[in-house]
Amino acid sequence: EPEVTQTPSHQVTQMGQEVILRCVPISNHLYFYWYRQILGQKVEFLVSFYNNEISEKSEIFDDQFSVERPDGSNFTLKIRSTKLEDSAMYFCASSATVLNTEAFFGQGTRLTVV
Amino acid sequence: AQTVTQSQPEMSVQEAETVTLSCTYDTSESDYYLFWYKQPPSRQMILVIRQEAYKQQNATENRFSVNFQKAAKSFSLKISDSQLGDAAMYFCAYRSRETSGSRLTFGEGTQLTVNP
Numbered sequence: 268e269p270e271v272t273q274t275p276s277h278q279v280t281q282m283g284q285e286v287i288l289r290c291v292p293i294s295n296h297l298y299f300y301w302y303r304q305i306l307g308q309k310v311e312f313l314v315s316f317y318n319n320e321i322s323e324k325s326e327i328f329d330d331q332f333s334v335e336r337p338d339g340s341n342f343t344l345k346i347r348s349t350k351l352e353d354s355a356m357y358f359c360a361s362s363a364t365v366l367n368t369e370a371f372f373g374q375g376t377r378l379t380v381v
Numbered sequence: 382a383q384t385v386t387q388s389q390p391e392m393s394v395q396e397a398e399t400v401t402l403s404c405t406y407d408t409s410e411s412d413y414y415l416f417w418y419k420q421p422p423s424r425q426m427i428l429v430i431r432q433e434a435y436k437q438q439n440a441t442e443n444r445f446s447v448n449f450q451k452a453a454k455s456f457s458l459k460i461s462d463s464q465l466g467d468a469a470m471y472f473c474a475y476r477s478r479e480t481s482g483s484r485l486t487f488g489e490g491t492q493l494t495v496n497p
Contacts, residue, residue: 298482372426
């Protein structure tokens with residue numbers, strides 16, 4: 268069964284460092300997303316991406332964040348200068364068509380900023 | 382903006398019994414999807430069940446079923462014959478069908494404990 272794959276599973280980084288989280292969405296999917304979950308809290312939307320551009324972003328997704336689809340398979344989230352409060356689980360998700368079927372989630376990347 | 386509310390932070394159930402998790406939402410849209418996601422300790426988000434708002438029939442997936450009350454904006458999840466593996470955090474989520482590729486909006490989650 269196709270699945271969304273995220274790497275790494277756990278990333279530890281020092282405050283102020285740049286970090287790139289990687290995702291390989293399901294191959295025939297068109298919409299890509301990043302969500303964040305701070306420990307013990309609900310899952311929050313960060314950004315959606317379609318047709319090689321951002322289609323929607325939340326207020327959390329400020330200038331420190333960027334997304335890219337550098338080739339036909341990868342979808343990345345970059346945090347330019349990490350802060351302690353960026354420590355969270357980051358989920359990549361993808362969905363197939365304009366019919367708005369369900370989003371399939373990756374297993375998440377746990378980011379710890381020290 | 383849409384909001385999703387889960388008023389039960391924690392629930393518990395005996396193995397083999399039935400439990401119902403509550404969810405309410407607020408929206409001005411008429412066409413949307415509702416979902417229940419399960420998040421076990423591994424923290425992966427696993428889709429349990431989905432409901433299209435235009436369908437009157439409640440969705441069912443094996444031991445999981447929903448009670449969708451569109452007028453009341455209520456979407457509860459019933460788990461029958463609960464199993465130890467059902468223990469997890471459960472999130473209710475909303476997604477617009479009126480905008481392509483729209484975001485999921487999640488509730489706060491309900492932590493379900495299954496007692497042997």
